[in-house]
Amino acid sequence: MADQIAKGEEFERKAEKKLTGWGLFSSKYEDAAELFDRAANSFKLAKSWEKAGLVYVKLANCHLKSDSQHEAATAFADAGHSYKKINSKESVSCLEQSVNLFMEMGRLNMAARYYKEIAEIYESEQNLEQAIVYYERAADLFQSEDVSTSANQCRQKIAQFAAQLEQYQKSIEIYEDIARQSLNNNLLKYGVKGHLLNAGICQLCKGKGETVAINNALEQYQDLDPTFSGTREYRLLADLAEAIDEEDIAKFTDALKEYDSMTQLDAWKTTLLLRVKDMLKDKELEEDDLT
Incomplete structure:
Protein backbone atom coordinates (compact mmCIF):
# COMPACT_ATOMS: atom_id res chain seq x y z
CA MET A 1 0.00 0.00 0.00
CA ALA A 2 2.73 2.49 1.04
CA ASP A 3 4.65 1.61 -2.12
CA GLN A 4 1.62 2.44 -4.31
CA ILE A 5 1.03 5.74 -2.46
CA ALA A 6 4.69 6.71 -3.00
CA LYS A 7 4.35 5.87 -6.71
CA GLY A 8 1.13 7.88 -6.95
CA GLU A 9 2.72 10.90 -5.29
CA GLU A 10 5.71 10.71 -7.66
CA PHE A 11 3.45 10.59 -10.75
CA GLU A 12 1.41 13.50 -9.34
CA ARG A 13 4.59 15.58 -8.78
CA LYS A 14 5.74 14.91 -12.33
CA ALA A 15 2.32 15.89 -13.68
CA GLU A 16 2.31 19.17 -11.73
CA LYS A 17 5.82 19.89 -13.04
CA LYS A 18 4.61 19.36 -16.63
CA LEU A 19 1.82 21.89 -16.08
CA THR A 20 4.17 24.59 -14.77
CA GLY A 21 6.85 23.94 -17.40
CA TRP A 22 7.17 25.15 -20.97
CA GLY A 23 5.84 23.26 -23.94
CA LEU A 24 3.20 23.27 -26.61
CA PHE A 25 -0.17 24.19 -25.09
CA SER A 26 -2.04 20.96 -25.94
CA SER A 27 0.82 18.50 -25.48
CA LYS A 28 1.63 19.95 -22.02
CA TYR A 29 -1.87 19.09 -20.80
CA GLU A 30 -1.88 15.72 -22.57
CA ASP A 31 1.44 14.75 -20.97
CA ALA A 32 0.25 15.87 -17.54
CA ALA A 33 -3.05 14.01 -18.02
CA GLU A 34 -1.22 10.75 -18.67
CA LEU A 35 0.77 11.16 -15.45
CA PHE A 36 -2.32 12.14 -13.40
CA ASP A 37 -4.06 9.04 -14.73
CA ARG A 38 -1.19 6.83 -13.55
CA ALA A 39 -1.13 8.63 -10.18
CA ALA A 40 -4.87 8.10 -9.68
CA ASN A 41 -4.52 4.42 -10.55
CA SER A 42 -1.74 4.00 -7.96
CA PHE A 43 -3.87 5.70 -5.29
CA LYS A 44 -6.80 3.41 -6.18
CA LEU A 45 -4.60 0.32 -5.82
CA ALA A 46 -3.57 1.65 -2.39
CA LYS A 47 -7.27 2.24 -1.57
CA SER A 48 -6.39 5.86 -0.86
CA TRP A 49 -9.76 7.12 -2.09
CA GLU A 50 -9.36 10.77 -1.06
CA LYS A 51 -6.10 11.11 -3.01
CA ALA A 52 -7.54 9.20 -5.99
CA GLY A 53 -10.58 11.50 -6.07
CA LEU A 54 -8.46 14.65 -5.90
CA VAL A 55 -6.17 13.49 -8.72
CA TYR A 56 -9.08 12.44 -10.95
CA VAL A 57 -10.46 15.99 -10.61
CA LYS A 58 -7.03 17.34 -11.66
CA LEU A 59 -7.08 14.88 -14.59
CA ALA A 60 -10.57 16.07 -15.60
CA ASN A 61 -9.41 19.71 -15.58
CA CYS A 62 -6.39 18.79 -17.74
CA HIS A 63 -8.70 17.18 -20.29
CA LEU A 64 -10.90 20.28 -20.28
CA LYS A 65 -7.85 22.46 -21.01
CA SER A 66 -7.02 20.32 -24.04
CA ASP A 67 -10.70 20.31 -25.11
CA SER A 68 -11.20 16.57 -24.52
CA GLN A 69 -14.74 16.72 -23.12
CA HIS A 70 -15.47 13.00 -23.17
CA GLU A 71 -12.27 12.17 -21.28
CA ALA A 72 -13.01 14.98 -18.78
CA ALA A 73 -16.53 13.63 -18.17
CA THR A 74 -15.12 10.14 -17.60
CA ALA A 75 -12.47 11.47 -15.19
CA PHE A 76 -15.11 13.36 -13.16
CA ALA A 77 -17.12 10.12 -12.98
CA ASP A 78 -13.99 8.25 -11.80
CA ALA A 79 -13.49 10.95 -9.15
CA GLY A 80 -17.10 10.45 -8.08
CA HIS A 81 -16.60 6.70 -7.77
CA SER A 82 -13.47 7.18 -5.66
CA TYR A 83 -15.15 9.69 -3.34
CA LYS A 84 -18.22 7.47 -3.02
CA LYS A 85 -16.26 5.26 -0.63
CA ILE A 86 -15.58 8.09 1.84
CA ASN A 87 -17.42 11.32 1.01
CA SER A 88 -20.86 11.18 -0.58
CA LYS A 89 -21.13 14.98 -0.91
CA GLU A 90 -17.92 15.16 -2.99
CA SER A 91 -19.04 12.09 -4.94
CA VAL A 92 -22.33 13.76 -5.92
CA SER A 93 -20.51 16.97 -6.88
CA CYS A 94 -18.12 15.13 -9.23
CA LEU A 95 -20.87 13.00 -10.77
CA GLU A 96 -22.92 16.18 -11.40
CA GLN A 97 -19.96 17.66 -13.31
CA SER A 98 -19.72 14.46 -15.34
CA VAL A 99 -23.45 14.62 -16.11
CA ASN A 100 -23.21 18.27 -17.25
CA LEU A 101 -20.45 17.42 -19.73
CA PHE A 102 -22.27 14.37 -21.09
CA MET A 103 -25.42 16.50 -21.49
CA GLU A 104 -23.46 19.11 -23.47
CA MET A 105 -22.20 16.34 -25.78
CA GLY A 106 -25.70 14.92 -26.22
CA ARG A 107 -24.70 11.68 -24.50
CA LEU A 108 -28.01 11.48 -22.64
CA ASN A 109 -27.80 7.78 -21.86
CA MET A 110 -24.53 8.30 -19.96
CA ALA A 111 -25.98 11.35 -18.19
CA ALA A 112 -29.01 9.28 -17.16
CA ARG A 113 -26.78 6.53 -15.75
CA TYR A 114 -24.91 8.97 -13.53
CA TYR A 115 -28.11 10.73 -12.41
CA LYS A 116 -29.34 7.27 -11.36
CA GLU A 117 -26.09 6.72 -9.49
CA ILE A 118 -26.54 10.02 -7.61
CA ALA A 119 -30.11 8.94 -6.77
CA GLU A 120 -28.74 5.66 -5.36
CA ILE A 121 -26.29 7.58 -3.14
CA TYR A 122 -29.17 9.62 -1.68
CA GLU A 123 -31.24 6.45 -1.35
CA SER A 124 -28.46 4.76 0.64
CA GLU A 125 -28.51 7.74 3.01
CA GLN A 126 -32.31 7.56 3.29
CA ASN A 127 -32.61 11.06 1.80
CA LEU A 128 -35.75 10.12 -0.11
CA GLU A 129 -36.65 13.65 -1.27
CA GLN A 130 -33.31 14.07 -3.07
CA ALA A 131 -33.39 10.47 -4.32
CA ILE A 132 -36.74 11.22 -6.00
CA VAL A 133 -35.32 14.37 -7.65
CA TYR A 134 -32.46 12.45 -9.27
CA TYR A 135 -34.47 9.33 -10.16
CA GLU A 136 -36.90 11.68 -11.96
CA ARG A 137 -34.05 13.29 -13.90
CA ALA A 138 -32.67 9.86 -14.80
CA ALA A 139 -36.12 8.56 -15.84
CA ASP A 140 -36.72 11.58 -18.11
CA LEU A 141 -33.38 11.10 -19.88
CA PHE A 142 -33.80 7.32 -20.22
CA GLN A 143 -37.28 7.92 -21.65
CA SER A 144 -35.95 10.47 -24.17
CA GLU A 145 -33.46 7.81 -25.33
CA ASP A 146 -36.23 5.15 -25.52
CA VAL A 147 -34.62 3.07 -22.77
CA SER A 148 -38.04 2.43 -21.25
CA THR A 149 -36.98 -0.51 -19.02
CA SER A 150 -34.43 1.67 -17.19
CA ALA A 151 -36.89 4.59 -17.13
CA ASN A 152 -39.53 2.39 -15.47
CA GLN A 153 -37.05 1.02 -12.93
CA CYS A 154 -36.36 4.63 -11.88
CA ARG A 155 -40.08 5.46 -11.87
CA GLN A 156 -40.83 2.51 -9.59
CA LYS A 157 -38.27 3.87 -7.13
CA ILE A 158 -39.98 7.29 -7.31
CA ALA A 159 -43.38 5.70 -6.64
CA GLN A 160 -41.98 3.67 -3.74
CA PHE A 161 -40.37 6.68 -2.03
CA ALA A 162 -43.27 9.04 -2.77
CA ALA A 163 -45.61 6.64 -0.93
CA GLN A 164 -43.20 6.47 2.01
CA LEU A 165 -43.38 10.29 2.10
CA GLU A 166 -47.20 10.10 1.97
CA GLN A 167 -47.36 11.48 -1.59
Whole structure:
Protein backbone atom coordinates (compact mmCIF):
# COMPACT_ATOMS: atom_id res chain seq x y z
CA MET A 1 0.00 0.00 0.00
CA ALA A 2 2.73 2.49 1.04
CA ASP A 3 4.65 1.61 -2.12
CA GLN A 4 1.62 2.44 -4.31
CA ILE A 5 1.03 5.74 -2.46
CA ALA A 6 4.69 6.71 -3.00
CA LYS A 7 4.35 5.87 -6.71
CA GLY A 8 1.13 7.88 -6.95
CA GLU A 9 2.72 10.90 -5.29
CA GLU A 10 5.71 10.71 -7.66
CA PHE A 11 3.45 10.59 -10.75
CA GLU A 12 1.41 13.50 -9.34
CA ARG A 13 4.59 15.58 -8.78
CA LYS A 14 5.74 14.91 -12.33
CA ALA A 15 2.32 15.89 -13.68
CA GLU A 16 2.31 19.17 -11.73
CA LYS A 17 5.82 19.89 -13.04
CA LYS A 18 4.61 19.36 -16.63
CA LEU A 19 1.82 21.89 -16.08
CA THR A 20 4.17 24.59 -14.77
CA GLY A 21 6.85 23.94 -17.40
CA TRP A 22 7.17 25.15 -20.97
CA GLY A 23 5.84 23.26 -23.94
CA LEU A 24 3.20 23.27 -26.61
CA PHE A 25 -0.17 24.19 -25.09
CA SER A 26 -2.04 20.96 -25.94
CA SER A 27 0.82 18.50 -25.48
CA LYS A 28 1.63 19.95 -22.02
CA TYR A 29 -1.87 19.09 -20.80
CA GLU A 30 -1.88 15.72 -22.57
CA ASP A 31 1.44 14.75 -20.97
CA ALA A 32 0.25 15.87 -17.54
CA ALA A 33 -3.05 14.01 -18.02
CA GLU A 34 -1.22 10.75 -18.67
CA LEU A 35 0.77 11.16 -15.45
CA PHE A 36 -2.32 12.14 -13.40
CA ASP A 37 -4.06 9.04 -14.73
CA ARG A 38 -1.19 6.83 -13.55
CA ALA A 39 -1.13 8.63 -10.18
CA ALA A 40 -4.87 8.10 -9.68
CA ASN A 41 -4.52 4.42 -10.55
CA SER A 42 -1.74 4.00 -7.96
CA PHE A 43 -3.87 5.70 -5.29
CA LYS A 44 -6.80 3.41 -6.18
CA LEU A 45 -4.60 0.32 -5.82
CA ALA A 46 -3.57 1.65 -2.39
CA LYS A 47 -7.27 2.24 -1.57
CA SER A 48 -6.39 5.86 -0.86
CA TRP A 49 -9.76 7.12 -2.09
CA GLU A 50 -9.36 10.77 -1.06
CA LYS A 51 -6.10 11.11 -3.01
CA ALA A 52 -7.54 9.20 -5.99
CA GLY A 53 -10.58 11.50 -6.07
CA LEU A 54 -8.46 14.65 -5.90
CA VAL A 55 -6.17 13.49 -8.72
CA TYR A 56 -9.08 12.44 -10.95
CA VAL A 57 -10.46 15.99 -10.61
CA LYS A 58 -7.03 17.34 -11.66
CA LEU A 59 -7.08 14.88 -14.59
CA ALA A 60 -10.57 16.07 -15.60
CA ASN A 61 -9.41 19.71 -15.58
CA CYS A 62 -6.39 18.79 -17.74
CA HIS A 63 -8.70 17.18 -20.29
CA LEU A 64 -10.90 20.28 -20.28
CA LYS A 65 -7.85 22.46 -21.01
CA SER A 66 -7.02 20.32 -24.04
CA ASP A 67 -10.70 20.31 -25.11
CA SER A 68 -11.20 16.57 -24.52
CA GLN A 69 -14.74 16.72 -23.12
CA HIS A 70 -15.47 13.00 -23.17
CA GLU A 71 -12.27 12.17 -21.28
CA ALA A 72 -13.01 14.98 -18.78
CA ALA A 73 -16.53 13.63 -18.17
CA THR A 74 -15.12 10.14 -17.60
CA ALA A 75 -12.47 11.47 -15.19
CA PHE A 76 -15.11 13.36 -13.16
CA ALA A 77 -17.12 10.12 -12.98
CA ASP A 78 -13.99 8.25 -11.80
CA ALA A 79 -13.49 10.95 -9.15
CA GLY A 80 -17.10 10.45 -8.08
CA HIS A 81 -16.60 6.70 -7.77
CA SER A 82 -13.47 7.18 -5.66
CA TYR A 83 -15.15 9.69 -3.34
CA LYS A 84 -18.22 7.47 -3.02
CA LYS A 85 -16.26 5.26 -0.63
CA ILE A 86 -15.58 8.09 1.84
CA ASN A 87 -17.42 11.32 1.01
CA SER A 88 -20.86 11.18 -0.58
CA LYS A 89 -21.13 14.98 -0.91
CA GLU A 90 -17.92 15.16 -2.99
CA SER A 91 -19.04 12.09 -4.94
CA VAL A 92 -22.33 13.76 -5.92
CA SER A 93 -20.51 16.97 -6.88
CA CYS A 94 -18.12 15.13 -9.23
CA LEU A 95 -20.87 13.00 -10.77
CA GLU A 96 -22.92 16.18 -11.40
CA GLN A 97 -19.96 17.66 -13.31
CA SER A 98 -19.72 14.46 -15.34
CA VAL A 99 -23.45 14.62 -16.11
CA ASN A 100 -23.21 18.27 -17.25
CA LEU A 101 -20.45 17.42 -19.73
CA PHE A 102 -22.27 14.37 -21.09
CA MET A 103 -25.42 16.50 -21.49
CA GLU A 104 -23.46 19.11 -23.47
CA MET A 105 -22.20 16.34 -25.78
CA GLY A 106 -25.70 14.92 -26.22
CA ARG A 107 -24.70 11.68 -24.50
CA LEU A 108 -28.01 11.48 -22.64
CA ASN A 109 -27.80 7.78 -21.86
CA MET A 110 -24.53 8.30 -19.96
CA ALA A 111 -25.98 11.35 -18.19
CA ALA A 112 -29.01 9.28 -17.16
CA ARG A 113 -26.78 6.53 -15.75
CA TYR A 114 -24.91 8.97 -13.53
CA TYR A 115 -28.11 10.73 -12.41
CA LYS A 116 -29.34 7.27 -11.36
CA GLU A 117 -26.09 6.72 -9.49
CA ILE A 118 -26.54 10.02 -7.61
CA ALA A 119 -30.11 8.94 -6.77
CA GLU A 120 -28.74 5.66 -5.36
CA ILE A 121 -26.29 7.58 -3.14
CA TYR A 122 -29.17 9.62 -1.68
CA GLU A 123 -31.24 6.45 -1.35
CA SER A 124 -28.46 4.76 0.64
CA GLU A 125 -28.51 7.74 3.01
CA GLN A 126 -32.31 7.56 3.29
CA ASN A 127 -32.61 11.06 1.80
CA LEU A 128 -35.75 10.12 -0.11
CA GLU A 129 -36.65 13.65 -1.27
CA GLN A 130 -33.31 14.07 -3.07
CA ALA A 131 -33.39 10.47 -4.32
CA ILE A 132 -36.74 11.22 -6.00
CA VAL A 133 -35.32 14.37 -7.65
CA TYR A 134 -32.46 12.45 -9.27
CA TYR A 135 -34.47 9.33 -10.16
CA GLU A 136 -36.90 11.68 -11.96
CA ARG A 137 -34.05 13.29 -13.90
CA ALA A 138 -32.67 9.86 -14.80
CA ALA A 139 -36.12 8.56 -15.84
CA ASP A 140 -36.72 11.58 -18.11
CA LEU A 141 -33.38 11.10 -19.88
CA PHE A 142 -33.80 7.32 -20.22
CA GLN A 143 -37.28 7.92 -21.65
CA SER A 144 -35.95 10.47 -24.17
CA GLU A 145 -33.46 7.81 -25.33
CA ASP A 146 -36.23 5.15 -25.52
CA VAL A 147 -34.62 3.07 -22.77
CA SER A 148 -38.04 2.43 -21.25
CA THR A 149 -36.98 -0.51 -19.02
CA SER A 150 -34.43 1.67 -17.19
CA ALA A 151 -36.89 4.59 -17.13
CA ASN A 152 -39.53 2.39 -15.47
CA GLN A 153 -37.05 1.02 -12.93
CA CYS A 154 -36.36 4.63 -11.88
CA ARG A 155 -40.08 5.46 -11.87
CA GLN A 156 -40.83 2.51 -9.59
CA LYS A 157 -38.27 3.87 -7.13
CA ILE A 158 -39.98 7.29 -7.31
CA ALA A 159 -43.38 5.70 -6.64
CA GLN A 160 -41.98 3.67 -3.74
CA PHE A 161 -40.37 6.68 -2.03
CA ALA A 162 -43.27 9.04 -2.77
CA ALA A 163 -45.61 6.64 -0.93
CA GLN A 164 -43.20 6.47 2.01
CA LEU A 165 -43.38 10.29 2.10
CA GLU A 166 -47.20 10.10 1.97
CA GLN A 167 -47.36 11.48 -1.59
CA TYR A 168 -49.86 8.77 -2.46
CA GLN A 169 -51.43 10.32 -5.57
CA LYS A 170 -48.00 10.60 -7.22
CA SER A 171 -47.35 6.89 -6.52
CA ILE A 172 -50.78 5.84 -7.78
CA GLU A 173 -50.31 7.63 -11.09
CA ILE A 174 -46.89 6.06 -11.67
CA TYR A 175 -47.95 2.50 -10.79
CA GLU A 176 -51.10 2.75 -12.92
CA ASP A 177 -49.12 4.13 -15.87
CA ILE A 178 -46.49 1.37 -15.64
CA ALA A 179 -49.28 -1.25 -15.44
CA ARG A 180 -50.88 0.26 -18.57
CA GLN A 181 -47.57 0.15 -20.48
CA SER A 182 -46.81 -3.40 -19.31
CA LEU A 183 -50.10 -4.81 -20.64
CA ASN A 184 -48.87 -4.45 -24.22
CA ASN A 185 -45.59 -6.25 -23.56
CA ASN A 186 -45.54 -10.06 -23.38
CA LEU A 187 -42.52 -10.06 -21.07
CA LEU A 188 -43.93 -7.45 -18.67
CA LYS A 189 -47.66 -8.22 -18.58
CA TYR A 190 -47.21 -10.74 -15.73
CA GLY A 191 -46.09 -7.88 -13.51
CA VAL A 192 -49.30 -5.88 -14.06
CA LYS A 193 -51.11 -7.36 -11.04
CA GLY A 194 -48.16 -6.33 -8.80
CA HIS A 195 -48.25 -2.72 -10.04
CA LEU A 196 -52.02 -2.56 -9.58
CA LEU A 197 -51.70 -4.01 -6.07
CA ASN A 198 -49.16 -1.28 -5.19
CA ALA A 199 -51.45 1.40 -6.64
CA GLY A 200 -54.37 -0.08 -4.69
CA ILE A 201 -52.45 -0.05 -1.39
CA CYS A 202 -51.66 3.64 -2.00
CA GLN A 203 -55.38 4.21 -2.65
CA LEU A 204 -56.13 2.65 0.75
CA CYS A 205 -53.58 4.94 2.44
CA LYS A 206 -54.94 7.97 0.64
CA GLY A 207 -58.51 7.05 1.53
CA LYS A 208 -58.04 7.88 5.23
CA GLY A 209 -60.43 5.10 6.18
CA GLU A 210 -62.89 5.69 3.29
CA THR A 211 -63.44 3.04 0.60
CA VAL A 212 -64.94 5.05 -2.28
CA ALA A 213 -61.54 5.64 -3.94
CA ILE A 214 -60.40 2.02 -3.74
CA ASN A 215 -63.72 0.64 -5.00
CA ASN A 216 -63.64 3.03 -7.95
CA ALA A 217 -60.01 2.07 -8.59
CA LEU A 218 -60.83 -1.66 -8.52
CA GLU A 219 -63.48 -1.09 -11.20
CA GLN A 220 -60.96 0.84 -13.32
CA TYR A 221 -58.33 -1.89 -12.87
CA GLN A 222 -60.77 -4.55 -14.05
CA ASP A 223 -61.49 -2.45 -17.16
CA LEU A 224 -57.76 -2.03 -17.71
CA ASP A 225 -56.99 -5.74 -17.25
CA PRO A 226 -60.00 -8.09 -17.30
CA THR A 227 -57.86 -10.89 -15.79
CA PHE A 228 -57.11 -8.83 -12.66
CA SER A 229 -60.37 -9.73 -10.89
CA GLY A 230 -59.27 -13.38 -10.85
CA THR A 231 -56.00 -12.67 -9.02
CA ARG A 232 -55.08 -12.93 -5.34
CA GLU A 233 -53.96 -9.30 -5.51
CA TYR A 234 -57.47 -8.17 -6.46
CA ARG A 235 -58.97 -10.39 -3.76
CA LEU A 236 -56.69 -8.87 -1.13
CA LEU A 237 -57.62 -5.29 -2.07
CA ALA A 238 -61.33 -6.14 -2.19
CA ASP A 239 -61.17 -7.90 1.20
CA LEU A 240 -59.28 -5.00 2.79
CA ALA A 241 -61.78 -2.50 1.38
CA GLU A 242 -64.64 -4.58 2.80
CA ALA A 243 -62.95 -4.78 6.21
CA ILE A 244 -62.44 -0.99 6.23
CA ASP A 245 -66.05 -0.45 5.20
CA GLU A 246 -67.22 -2.69 8.05
CA GLU A 247 -64.59 -1.19 10.40
CA ASP A 248 -63.50 -4.73 11.22
CA ILE A 249 -59.83 -4.84 12.28
CA ALA A 250 -59.87 -8.64 12.75
CA LYS A 251 -61.15 -9.12 9.19
CA PHE A 252 -58.46 -6.71 7.91
CA THR A 253 -55.73 -8.68 9.72
CA ASP A 254 -57.07 -12.04 8.50
CA ALA A 255 -57.03 -10.87 4.88
CA LEU A 256 -53.37 -9.86 5.23
CA LYS A 257 -52.44 -13.14 6.94
CA GLU A 258 -54.11 -15.19 4.23
CA TYR A 259 -52.32 -13.33 1.43
CA ASP A 260 -48.97 -13.35 3.30
CA SER A 261 -49.16 -17.14 3.81
CA MET A 262 -48.97 -17.58 0.02
CA THR A 263 -47.00 -14.51 -1.09
CA GLN A 264 -44.88 -12.82 1.54
CA LEU A 265 -45.59 -9.11 1.91
CA ASP A 266 -42.43 -7.06 1.51
CA ALA A 267 -41.34 -4.34 3.97
CA TRP A 268 -42.75 -1.50 1.82
CA LYS A 269 -46.23 -3.06 1.57
CA THR A 270 -46.20 -3.99 5.25
CA THR A 271 -45.32 -0.40 6.27
CA LEU A 272 -48.13 1.09 4.19
CA LEU A 273 -50.70 -1.50 5.25
CA LEU A 274 -49.85 -0.85 8.91
CA ARG A 275 -50.65 2.81 8.26
CA VAL A 276 -54.06 1.77 6.94
CA LYS A 277 -54.62 -0.49 9.95
CA ASP A 278 -53.70 2.38 12.30
CA MET A 279 -56.23 4.63 10.52
CA LEU A 280 -58.85 1.93 11.08
CA LYS A 281 -57.96 1.73 14.78
CA ASP A 282 -58.10 5.53 15.12
CA LYS A 283 -61.52 5.57 13.49
CA GLU A 284 -62.73 2.90 15.91
CA LEU A 285 -61.40 4.90 18.90
CA GLU A 286 -63.05 8.08 17.66
CA GLU A 287 -66.40 6.29 17.45
CA ASP A 288 -65.92 4.77 20.92
CA ASP A 289 -65.33 8.27 22.28
CA LEU A 290 -68.56 9.48 20.70
CA THR A 291 -70.66 6.73 22.25
